[in-house]
Amino acid sequence: MSAVILNGREISSEIRAELKAKIESLKKEGIQPGLAVILVGNNPASHVYVRNKKKACEETGIRSFEYVLPEETTEEELISLVETLNEDKSVHGILVQLPLPDHINKDNVIMKISPDKDVDAFHPFNAGNTMLGRARLLPCTPAGIMEILNRTGISLEGKECVVVGRSDIVGKPAAMLLLHSNATVTVCHSKTRDLKEVCRRADVLIVAVGKPNLINADYVKDGAVVIDVGVNRLENGKLCGDVDFESVLEKASYITPVPGGVGPMTITMLLKNTVISAELSK
Ligand code: NDP
Numbered sequence: 011m012s013a014v015i016l017n018g019r020e021i022s023s024e025i026r027a028e029l030k031a032k033i034e035s036l037k038k039e040g041i042q043p044g045l046a047v048i049l050v051g052n053n054p055a056s057h058v059y060v061r062n063k064k065k066a067c068e069e070t071g072i073r074s075f076e077y078v079l080p081e082e083t084t085e086e087e088l089i090s091l092v093e094t095l096n097e098d099k100s101v102h103g104i105l106v107q108l109p110l111p112d113h114i115n116k117d118n119v120i121m122k123i124s125p126d127k128d129v130d131a132f133h134p135f136n137a138g139n140t141m142l143g144r145a146r147l148l149p150c151t152p153a154g155i156m157e158i159l160n161r162t163g164i165s166l167e168g169k170e171c172v173v174v175g176r177s178d179i180v181g182k183p184a185a186m187l188l189l190h191s192n193a194t195v196t197v198c199h200s201k202t203r204d205l206k207e208v209c210r211r212a213d214v215l216i217v218a219v220g221k222p223n224l225i226n227a228d229y230v231k232d233g234a235v236v237i238d239v240g241v242n243r244l245e246n247g248k249l250c251g252d253v254d255f256e257s258v259l260e261k262a263s264y265i266t267p268v269p270g271g272v273g274p275m276t277i278t279m280l281l282k283n284t285v286i287s288a289e290l291s292k
Contacts (some may be wrong), residue, residue: 154275
């Protein structure tokens with residue numbers, strides 16, 4: 011039997027409709043949520059991401075402020091802009107698009123974003139609160155994964171969850187959110203011995219590595235839920251995830267596609283965080 015395909019675009023539009031209603035009521039109180047996005051340099055993929063974020067803001071009723079800075083911008087100049095935006099009452103969220111040019115230390119910059127406006131939730135304050143289970147702003151991709159699972163009615167309590175990848179922005183916080191939902195969580199990485207055997211234990215398998223087709227049907231238990239976070243561009247220009255979709259489709263109970271799975275949820279959670287920040291500013 012073929013798995014149910016979890017449609018991230020559909021779940022996103024449901025959440026965006028809820029956000030629009032919240033934004034309307036905030037506007038009645040004189041607050042329009044505002045998101046400032048800072049882009050440094052000429053990374054083509056970053057330009058596409060920033061364009062998509064701006065479009066999503068406009069469609070939802072969030073005011074967007076875009077700062078496109080030249081490649082040679084210094085760390086001090088970037089931090090100075092962040093500090094100005096920290097003080098700006100019309101800006102509720104600040105996002106510094108990564109990666110930054112090599113001469114800028116991203117950690118120094120992230121540390122300067124006010125935790126209340128840190129809509130990526132990369133600041134150690136929000137990362138710490140995510141671990142403690144009391145974050146108001148959650149990192150977008152892991153939060154998006156949780157929305158997909160929750161809104162589909164997939165219960166996590168007592169389930170074996172395996173997360174492949176331990177990055178600070180996806181793998182680690184995703185593992186924490188699953189743990190807070192009472193799952194039993196295993197985190198795998200490049201040094202994990204016998205990845206296949208560990209993955210085969212999973213009731214819910216979350217893959218965030220960045221390697222096309224790393225996970226095929228042999229890694230998947232019958233009836234598992236498979237969430238593919240990976241985004242890889244193949245030589246033919248097509249996007250694909252980390253999971254061999256066609257083979258796993260026949261074995262899993264639910265699966266996210268790439269594109270159209272976790273990706274749209276990530277941007278939607280950014281919008282959600284901006285609305286939360288605007289509500290907190292009251
Ligand atoms: P990172 O490169 O920061 O982390 C990759 C992780 O995968 C590391 O923990 C690494 O292990 C692990 N890894 C690498 N090779 C293997 C292997 N052979 N077996 C098991 N684990 C392995 O990536 P990100 O977390 O930032 O992103 C992961 C993927 O998700 C990328 O494709 C990225 O584009 C995508 N992504 C998608 C988003 C979306 O909205 N859909 C948002 C963010 C990311 P180790 O720590 O040992 O090096």
